[in-house]
Amino acid sequence: MSDNTRHGDVKRRDFVKMLGGLGAGFGVSGFTMLANREKAFASDGNDEPDIRSKLNTIDSPIQVDEKRYERFNQKNLAYNLLSRETNQNCVMKMFQKGVTYWKSGQTGYEIPEMDPEDARTMMAFMWGANSMNVITGAFGEGEENKGALSWTGEIDFVDEHFNHHFPPPTMTDPAKLTRLVKQMARLSGADLVGICRFNKKWIYSEVQRNPMVPDQPITKKITFEDVDQPKELADRLIIPSDVSHAVVMGYEQARLLGQTSPSILNMAASGLGYSRMGFSSVTLANYIRAQGYWAIPCKNGVGPSVPFAIEAGLGQDGRSGLLITPEFGPNVRLDKVLTNMPLVPDKPIDLGVYEFCNYCKKCARECPSKAISMADRTWEGPTPMSMVGVYKWYNDHRKCLSFWMENGNNCGNCVAVCPFTKGDFWTHKLTEWTIKNIPVADGLWLTLDDAFHYGERRDANEVLRDVDITPYGIEKDKFAKSKL
Structure with missing residues (x-):
């Protein structure tokens, strides 16, 4: 079974609708969050979101x-x-x-x-x-x-x-x-x-x-x-x-x-x-x-x-x-x-x-x-x-x-x-952005994570039989860029 279709009781399409409702509920702050999210994950011209450079840098924690x-x-x-x-x-x-x-x-x-x-x-x-x-x-x-x-x-x-x-x-x-x-x-x-x-x-x-x-x-x-x-x-x-x-x-x-x-x-x-x-x-x-x-x-x-x-x-x-x-x-x-x-x-x-x-x-x-x-x-x-x-x-x-x-x-x-171990999907990037910037919503994301059955154990034979394995088993569209 493809990883992109295995989500338990909640579907991604429903989740996107849910996000729309949440955005309306947040009002102005919701629109601000989404606008900032677009800036945070905008392409830099290489067709790859520059995740790392948009994060706050700090002294050694x-x-x-x-x-x-x-x-x-x-x-x-x-x-x-x-x-x-x-x-x-x-x-x-x-x-x-x-x-x-x-x-x-x-x-x-x-x-x-x-x-x-x-x-x-x-x-x-x-x-x-x-x-x-x-x-x-x-x-x-x-x-x-x-x-x-x-x-x-x-x-x-x-x-x-x-x-x-x-x-x-x-x-x-x-x-x-x-x-x-x-x-x-x-x-x-x-x-x-x-x-x-x-x-x-x-x-x-x-x-x-x-x-x-x-x-x-x-x-x-x-x-x-x-x-x-x-x-x-x-x-x-x-x-x-x-x-x-x-x-x-x-x-x-x-x-x-x-x-x-x-x-x-x-x-x-x-x-x-x-x-x-x-x-x-x-x-x-x-x-x-x-x-x-x-x-x-x-x-x-x-x-x-x-x-x-x-x-x-x-x-x-x-x-x-x-x-x-x-x-x-x-x-x-x-x-x-x-x-x-x-x-x-x-x-x-x-x-x-x-x-x-x-x-x-x-x-x-x-x-x-x-x-x-x-x-x-x-x-x-x-x-x-x-x-x-x-x-x-x-x-x-x-x-x-x-x-x-x-x-x-x-x-x-x-x-x-x-919850940070995810495939490459824009909602996951939005979630990570929200975790950093709107911590009051942490409980929401954990609830949705469980509802999606993320992290649910897979059958080993199913993985070997039904999934196309990429080089090293990693997802090629998730390679991060070094900041040189």
Whole structure:
């Protein structure tokens, strides 16, 4: 069934009529809202609404209690800590359960038995989509300065001619370099790209070199020192003290596959996102090195990506703890490359996410593990897996990951049901504009979101059988433009 015709009890045509009635009800303010909306989403001559440039820019919205904050230790990531607590590799446990479901003709939590051929197809999609992810350092955590994620670009199995030491830079103009870096990021596959000044708060204090195993953690500190190149010593990883910027990239995930969550097809969507970010991260890092600067490709590693993305202007953090972007909502994977290249930083943006998430709570309502908090933002979370001293929504990652282990694959319900995760349609853009500018209407949009059955779970076989899949499973008319 086509995604454009699947809307439950309310049809888009009825919704447009409803909007007309609402406009009349709003009176003059309604006409003003619609007029402003036309300005906000007017074409700039390239037949694509310029969403991002019409948003209010703000100073960094991340509030930090300097007296309580400490850089987060990677050994306390959910994967690592839960593996030690349960005395089993939680990732292997998840995959083992998934294989058990596959062999029995099932695909996970509350999913009925299916034909063995269909079950095998689901598993094959997942393994195929994760292939490049594994080659480029899996998720990045615990893989810092290993293989394709080498901090210097020198890889053992690569021909020596490609492990090249480049001469000093010849271009130093930040504006020119910014434009070129963004072009390369987009050329390598990033849907979104932003730049922020480097903030060492968001770098792990230590990395765990034996990740996701129940053994006691083997860790190395990350330090900042006056060295010419990033390097790893016996006791520490060193980031040069001249690090100045982070290039942050976002990659839309296959939305229709994600709507089958919690299922193996959703795991394929996230795995494909990780595969794409690995390719882009390495590609961009090598481009920066060829310009004469050093670069550290990170994927998920080195530090949490969401704060970097917020400060680079890609979006705001929501109740789920994920980044909410104006283009794709939370349906993105994030990656960053650290460098000493002089660049022009972007400004953080205000989507009205904090106000809307205060009211919505749909991700918490639909979370099968009840890991997402219904409470207000605070300064600390319920487990050691939480970063203390940052004012945000804190969730119980132990509950989330324990559900993954039982489910046999990951869960993305919070992404699938988020009202910001939508297809490309003018009413959705109007909704986002209203969330930012008329927060009193937030309750209306949540009611309509439920009435449309947005985020309702899709049948995995229906997606594979009846939907034309586009490249990477993303919607080609939703590519966002980098502001160069």
